[in-house]
Amino acid sequence: MVQTAVLRQIAGVAVNPAVPDRAALNRFIQAMPKAELHIHIEGSLEPELIFELARRNQVKLPYASVEDLRAAYAFTNLQSFLDIYYAGASVLLHEADFFDMAWAYFLRAKADNVVHAELFFDPQTHTDRGVPFAAVIDGLRRACDRARNELGIQAELILCFLRHLSEEAAFTTLQQARPHRDKFVGVGLDSSEVGHPPEKFQRVFAAARELGLRAVAHAGEEGPPQYIWDALDLLQVQRIDHGVQALRDPVLVQRLREQRIPLTVCPLSNIKLCVFGDLAQHNIGELLRQGLVATINSDDPAYFGGYMNQNFVETFDALQLGAAEAITLARNSFEASFATHADKARYAALLEECCREHGVEA
Numbered sequence: 001m002v003q004t005a006v007l008r009q010i011a012g013v014a015v016n017p018a019v020p021d022r023a024a025l026n027r028f029i030q031a032m033p034k035a036e037l038h039i040h041i042e043g044s045l046e047p048e049l050i051f052e053l054a055r056r057n058q059v060k061l062p063y064a065s066v067e068d069l070r071a072a073y074a075f076t077n078l079q080s081f082l083d084i085y086y087a088g089a090s091v092l093l094h095e096a097d098f099f100d101m102a103w104a105y106f107l108r109a110k111a112d113n114v115v116h117a118e119l120f121f122d123p124q125t126h127t128d129r130g131v132p133f134a135a136v137i138d139g140l141r142r143a144c145d146r147a148r149n150e151l152g153i154q155a156e157l158i159l160c161f162l163r164h165l166s167e168e169a170a171f172t173t174l175q176q177a178r179p180h181r182d183k184f185v186g187v188g189l190d191s192s193e194v195g196h197p198p199e200k201f202q203r204v205f206a207a208a209r210e211l212g213l214r215a216v217a218h219a220g221e222e223g224p225p226q227y228i229w230d231a232l233d234l235l236q237v238q239r240i241d242h243g244v245q246a247l248r249d250p251v252l253v254q255r256l257r258e259q260r261i262p263l264t265v266c267p268l269s270n271i272k273l274c275v276f277g278d279l280a281q282h283n284i285g286e287l288l289r290q291g292l293v294a295t296i297n298s299d300d301p302a303y304f305g306g307y308m309n310q311n312f313v314e315t316f317d318a319l320q321l322g323a324a325e326a327i328t329l330a331r332n333s334f335e336a337s338f339a340t341h342a343d344k345a346r347y348a349a350l351l352e353e354c355c356r357e358h359g360v361e362a
C-alpha cells in the first residue's frame, strides 16, 4: 500500500503543472518545513569559527589560515574525514564554545526552514581532552533552549558513543551523563564503522534503554548490511543513520519497509566520503521508490559542502526528483523524529500550508 502511494505521488509530479521548473521547485524546497535528524554538531564547526575559537582559547592549529584548513577537506573515505574532524574539535574547551557552535548551527538551520532538529554530540572527543562533561552538554542544551524560544526550532540532543573506543569507555560516558539525563533524549553510535560492529555496544545500549533513552546508530554507511541487522536486533535502535548499503539485501529492505524503520540519509556526505561516485549515482530515489522511510540530512555540513537545503537541491537536481518526493521526505522526517504527537501534528499543518502557498498538491 505504502509503495503504491509513493509511486502514485512520484507519477503525479511528472505531470504536475504546479511545479513547472527547477527554480520553482527549489523555492518550494527552500520554504518547506523540515526536520534534521542527522547532524553532528561538531561537524557544523565552520573553519572561520575554528580559527576564532583557537584564538580565543589559545589553541595552536596545524593550519596557517582558514583557506589552508579548507584546502585539507579532500577526503577519500570516512576515516580520512574523521582525522580532520577530531582535530577541528580540539578548539572547543568551554561551555560558551559549545553554545556558540550550536547557536551558529541553529541560525543556519532557521534559514533553511528546519523546524525540528536532533543534534548528535560526541562527548568522548572532549572529555578525553579534559573538558568536563557538564561544559559540553550545558553549552549545547543552552543553545537548544534558546533556539526553541527565539527561533521556534524544537531541538533535542543525542549522545553518541565513539565506536572506535572501547565498551568500557562508552559505559564511563553513560555514567557521566546520568546526572544530565533530562538534557538529552537518546544515544547513538558513530565514528569508524568498519571493524567496530554494533555487537561491541550491545550492553551499553541496553543500559541506555533502561534509562528510558531512545537509540539510533550509524550503520551501512560504509559497513555491510549485516551491521544494519545487528543495529536493529542487538542495539534495538529506532532509526538507522545512513543505511544506504541496505539495498544490497532485499530481505533487509523488506524489513525496513514493513517496520517503517527510518533511514537518515546524508547525500552530500556520501559523495564527499566516496560512498557514491557522484549524486547521480546516489540511491535515495530508489530508497523512496522501495517505500522506505528515508530522510535527507546534512551530517557534517561544514565539511561536506552544504546544509539541509543544499543537500535537497543538489540531490533533486542530480536525480531529477520533484515536489512529490520533497513532500514525502519532509513527512518522513517528521514521522522519524522523536517529536511529541502534538509537535508532529503542528509540523504536518505547516507543511500543508506551505504546499498551499506554493500551489503544490499535498
Ligand SMILES: Nc1ncnc2[nH]cnc12
Pocket: 040, 043, 078, 085, 190, 191, 192, 193, 218, 221, 269, 299, 300
Ligand atoms: N559520517 C559520519 N560517520 C560516522 N561518524 C561520524 N562522525 C561525524 N560524522 C560521521
Ligand SMILES: [Zn+2]
Pocket: 038, 040, 190, 218, 241, 299
Ligand atoms: Zn553521521
